[in-house]
Amino acid sequence: MSTPSSWPLPPDSIRFVLPRQMVSRLQQHPLSEQLYPLGVGYYQLARGHEMAREQHDDYLLIYCLEGSGRLEYGAQKKRRIIRPGDLIVLPQHTPHHYWTDQKNPWSIYWVHFDGSLADDFLSQLETDLESPVLSLGIHSRLVADFEALLDARQARHHLASYLHSANQLRQLLTHIALLKPIARQQQEESLDLEKVHSLMQTRLHEQLDVETLASAVSLSKYHFIKKYKTLTGTTPINHFIQLKIERACHLLDVTNNGIKEVAWAVGYEDAYYFSRIFRKMMGISPSRYRAMRLGRSSYTGD
Template sequence: MSTPSSWPLPPESIRFVLPRQMVSKLATHPLSEQLYPLGIGYYQLARGHEMRREQHDDFLLIYCLEGSGRVEYGTDRKRRIIRAGDLLVLPRGTPHHYWTDQRDPWSIYWIHFDGALSQAFIDQLALDPGSPLLPLGIHSRLVSDFEALLDTRQARHHLASYLHSANQLRQLMTHIALLRPLARQQQEESLDLEKIHSLMQARLHEQIDVDTLAAAVSLSKYHFIKKYKALTGTTPINHFIQLKIERACHLLDVTNKGIKEIAWAVGYEDAYYFSRIFRKMMGISPSQYRAIRLGRSSYVG
């Protein structure tokens, strides 16, 4: 695998490199040998982030969620500007140098991957000749795909979980190919909900206020709340809480983490407050939800 960036990781960001032993198993397993992840990450407002590789021995995707940056690529050192909504695609063997704009630092998802069909999946994206960028726009479902892959870091040494992540990578690649023909269509909505929901998805592990969401779409707080409610029938914070609880349900389903750990993972420092919010949204406590999942209880009591 190409060496990941050594950029100092702040608390809001994630860098996960799969264990070498697990990569060896994925490279030879019939369910993953065609396409499998090597490393996954999310860097939030990554001021100072920069990476240069003369030798690139795997495949790399970088999805820019906000901010901007630059990339220099190929033997002729062509340059491109990377903006929010752009996907940077760097196939094996492509020398490159990318960096964030210091005045407008980017937030990005990235994934290194390999496998016998990696190039075929890249070809399916139909990149424009001479450019490594796909201007996809901001899509909350695509953000969810990256977040699902980030869950791989919870797997520890369970092969089944890594096989699942390999097939989630297939889903992500085919999802991108599906979005590609629609990438240049103009937004018809008066409010860019995809941008807002993508920002929410990326920050489920922390708190976010309405001012931040309104600023992301260049609206005042008042007009943002009014437009958002007109389009969705709810407030942005209520939707954000709903996303947090959905995420908590997922973690209750697929991990053995304690309630306090799960509360922390979705941005609540107080486990009791988290449990009250969970009960309000779901009608049952987190412990009851897990008991139902384990077959120790039922919804009808």
Template sequence: MSSPSSWPLLPESIRFVLPRRMVSRLAEHPLSEQLYPLGIGYYQLARGHEMEREQHDDFLLIYCLEGSGRVEFGARNKRRIIRPGDLLVLPRGTPHHYWTEQKNPWSIYWIHFDGSLSQNFVDQLNLAPQSPLLRLGIHSRLVADFEALLDTRQARHHLESYLHSANQLRQLMTHIALLRPLASLQQDDTLDLEKIHSLMQARLHEQIDVDTLAAAVSLSKFHFIKKYKALTGSTPINHFIQMKIERACHLLDVTNKGVKEIAWAVGYEDAYYFSRIFRKTMGISPSQYRAIRMGRSSYTAD
């Protein structure tokens, strides 16, 4: 694969490159040979991030959540500005140079991928001639798709988990194709809930305050809370907690991590406090939830 950048990772950022042995198996397996991931990452406020490739031997997606950047691409070094909600699509063989703005660093998801049908999936995105950008807008469900792919790094060396990630990539690509014709309908002068929920989704592993959310949509804290509650019937923090608990349930379902590790994974340093929040939301403790999933308890047990 084309090497990822050597940008020094900050604590809230992730870079995961699949083991070469596993990539070889995915390239040969009938359930993944058509499309499979090579490397996946999330860079948060990545000041100084820059990458230039004359030889690009796989396919690359970059989805910008906040901040801005620029890309030069092709033999003539055409240039485009990358803004929040933009998806940069760089097919195999496209020389490119991209970088973020120093004063307004971007937060991005990225994925390198390959497979016998990779070009077909890119063609389905129906890119405009001579442009590598899709103006999709911010979509929390799309952010969730990228987050699900990032779970691949928990897979260790189990082929089944990597096969699952290959099919999650297929879902992500078809989801993008579905969103593309709707992108022009995203402009609205009401509160941009997708932007807020995408920011929440990207930061489930940490804490976030109302001031940060309000600033993301250029509103005062008071007006932001009022607008948000009018549209959703809930406060932004309550919704954020709900998203954290949903994420915790997913981790309880698909991993063997202990409650303390899962608490850390959704931004709670105190496992006891996390357990109280979980019980308040779900009506049962994390341990009881897992026991039900493992068949050691029933849904109706006290």
């Protein structure tokens, strides 16, 4: 694997590199040998982030959510400005240098990967060294795909979890192929829901106010709430809470983390308050939800 950036990692960012022993098992397993992740991360407002590689021995995707940066690539050292919604696609053996704008630092997802069919998956995206950047726009489902890959760090040394991540990587790449033809189709006058929902997805582990969401789409708080409710039938904060609870359900399903840890992971410091919100949304407590999923409680009563 190409060496990941040594950029100092702040609390709101994630860098996860798969254990070498697990990578070796994925290389040999029939369900993952064709495509598997090597490392994945999320860097939020990554001021000072920069990386240069003359030798690049795997494949790399970088998805910019906010801020801006620069990419220099290939033997001719061509340059591109990277903006929100841009996806950098760097095949194996492509020398490159990328860095964030110091005044407007980017927030990015990234994944290093490899596999016998990695070239074939990239060929479906129809990129080349003349244009290694896809302007997809901001898509909440694509953000969710990257977040699903980040769940691999919960797996420790369970092969089944990493096999699942390998197939989630397939889903991410084929999803990008679907998004490419419909990129940039939103009208300027309409509310960019994808941008709003993507911001929500990336901040599920935090609290997020309406002012921040409205600012992201250059609207006043009043007009933002009005447009959002007209389009969705609910308020932005209610939808944000719904996303948090969906994420909490996922963590209750796939991890052994305690209720307090799950609450913390979705931005609630008070586990009792989290449990009240969970019960209001789901009709049952987090502990009963987990018990039902494990077959220790019925769906009809305690």
